Amino acid sequence: QVQLVESGGGLVQAGGSLKLSCVVSGGTFTNYAMGWFRQPSGKGREFVASIIWSGTRTSTADSVKGRFTISRDNVKSTAYLQMNNLKPEDTATYYCAANRHAYGLGPSEGAFDSWGQGTQVTVSS
Numbered sequence: 001q002v003q004l005v006e007s008g009g010g011l012v013q014a015g016g017s018l019k020l021s022c023v024v025s026g027g028t029f030t031n032y033a034m035g036w037f038r039q040p041s042g043k044g045r046e047f048v049a050s051i052i053w054s055g056t057r058t059s060t061a062d063s064v065k066g067r068f069t070i071s072r073d074n075v076k077s078t079a080y081l082q083m084n085n086l087k088p089e090d091t092a093t094y095y096c097a098a099n100r101h102a103y104g105l106g107p108s109e110g111a112f113d114s115w116g117q118g119t120q121v122t123v124s125s
Helices: none
Strands: 003-007 010-013 018-025 033-039 046-051 058-060 068-073 078-083 092-099 119-124
Touching (some): 003 092, 018 033, 018 092, 033 068, 033 078, 046 068, 046 078, 058 068
Parallel strands (some): 010 119
Antiparallel strands (some): 003 018, 018 078, 046 058, 068 078, 092 119
């Protein structure tokens, strides 16, 4: 399994932006599709977005479509989640995940094999 480390979370006002990063090590990054999930406090984990190995196809949850964008840099072995126009309901711990099926877009949690430790995003109203 690869190792994933997220960063970029924090506290932001509603309407603001954040960009999360996920650095992957211990494997060949282009062998994996990547995904972002989130888990609000006291609730289950939910799919946010995913991207295939080449970056040419993505999938995004309806709740964030038009506001969040997933991307990847295969040279830097890093996946990103650009979050714009943030809302208080976006408050959650955000997790990066790797899917060893390079064309796999999920959105099931079970499709992803490796997970990061999570980064907290808090949006104030």
